[in-house]
Amino acid sequence: MSLHHVDWEASSGVLAYLCVDAFLRDMVGARALATAFETGLIDHLQEYGDVVWDDAIHNLGLDGRGSRLLLQMLRAHGVLDAGQDSGRICLSGAFVEALRFRDILEAKLYFANLVAPDFTQLATALLMQPDVFFTHARLFKLFSYQYAETSTPENREQTARWMRITTALTHYEAAACLQAFDFSGYRNMLDVGGNSGEFVLQICEAHPTLQASVIDLPVVCDIGMQHVADHARGDAATRIRFVKHRREQPALPRGHDLISFKSMLHDWPEEPMVGFLQRAYDALPAGGTLMIFERCDSDIGAQQIGYGQLPLMMFFRSYRQPDVYAMHLARIGFRDIEMATVPLDIPFLLMTARKWE
Numbered sequence: 001m002s003l004h005h006v007d008w009e010a011s012s013g014v015l016a017y018l019c020v021d022a023f024l025r026d027m028v029g030a031r032a033l034a035t036a037f038e039t040g041l042i043d044h045l046q047e048y049g050d051v052v053w054d055d056a057i058h059n060l061g062l063d064g065r066g067s068r069l070l071l072q073m074l075r076a077h078g079v080l081d082a083g084q085d086s087g088r089i090c091l092s093g094a095f096v097e098a099l100r101f102r103d104i105l106e107a108k109l110y111f112a113n114l115v116a117p118d119f120t121q122l123a124t125a126l127l128m129q130p131d132v133f134f135t136h137a138r139l140f141k142l143f144s145y146q147y148a149e150t151s152t153p154e155n156r157e158q159t160a161r162w163m164r165i166t167t168a169l170t171h172y173e174a175a176a177c178l179q180a181f182d183f184s185g186y187r188n189m190l191d192v193g194g195n196s197g198e199f200v201l202q203i204c205e206a207h208p209t210l211q212a213s214v215i216d217l218p219v220v221c222d223i224g225m226q227h228v229a230d231h232a233r234g235d236a237a238t239r240i241r242f243v244k245h246r247r248e249q250p251a252l253p254r255g256h257d258l259i260s261f262k263s264m265l266h267d268w269p270e271e272p273m274v275g276f277l278q279r280a281y282d283a284l285p286a287g288g289t290l291m292i293f294e295r296c297d298s299d300i301g302a303q304q305i306g307y308g309q310l311p312l313m314m315f316f317r318s319y320r321q322p323d324v325y326a327m328h329l330a331r332i333g334f335r336d337i338e339m340a341t342v343p344l345d346i347p348f349l350l351m352t353a354r355k356w357e
């Protein structure tokens, strides 16, 4: 098996969104920041700029002593600049920059706060007893695909909750993928587990003749269709269609020259994961391309895992080494296997392979 490594370096600000992680590093600061969003303080400061603190508290109807502590926590967290005596405050320059990426900042905050008890209460199980962790962790209750089969108002709400997180992440990850991979030679792509369609939406907007299909669970497709209708620019929405996965019909639809798996395969143990790759092979025409864009198994390095990173790190057992994917692709019959590493919050592998005659 030969795996060709391709160098990739980000350009034109595609990684700029990672600046939000600086405001998610420690739990106290991040939780205080969530309160600043919840109380309307951030919106207030965004609207009025430099304000007198006491006036802001009064206008927002906030508790005095609690707000004083909040101010101190936000200042220590780098969110606010405040004169010691002047009584005036404003958002710090670094935080104003991070607010350009407010959707992902808020999504990561929400995700981290929601599953924080998984770490504070279940860290030993996380590290030593994966089955116990799986049974008790909020993380897996949040990402519960059982609600995505049948469309009811409750199932839609449950499913939309985690789709807001995946959609915000994908919005920025797609931009990096677009820079790392040349989609211009393709006419019709299929994104397996394509969720809200955000991934193909970005690609279709960048490539005006590309058609795309998303295959996913029924409720996910319903929410995705709405997402694409609400957010597409130009004619991109008319080039995207959703295919509802049916249990009794596991084969992937044919007619696509590119099949992608973005942050999808890590959800599955080895055998079903290989099943997806095999079905992609069967569905591709000769000359067709398969793409995997996934977080990969990597060391954390010298720096401690940030609070905002914890939810994604809790999937650490699911992330694979590139060689594992490459070995299965080669076994199935794929050729020209190439990979690059895309250094996002956790390093992503971008692997492509071709089906020959």
Ligand SMILES: C[S@@+](CC[C@H](N)C(=O)[O-])C[C@H]1O[C@@H](n2cnc3c(N)ncnc32)[C@H](O)[C@@H]1O
Binding pocket: 145, 148, 166, 167, 169, 170, 192, 193, 194, 195, 196, 215, 216, 217, 220, 245, 262, 263, 264, 267
């Ligand atoms: C971890 S999410 C990744 C979603 C998206 N690709 C992203 O990057 O955020 C996995 C996706 O696979 C979908 N999924 C689960 N089982 C599936 C199946 N049998 N066929 C197609 N999609 C499936 C889920 O509904 C979900 O949207």
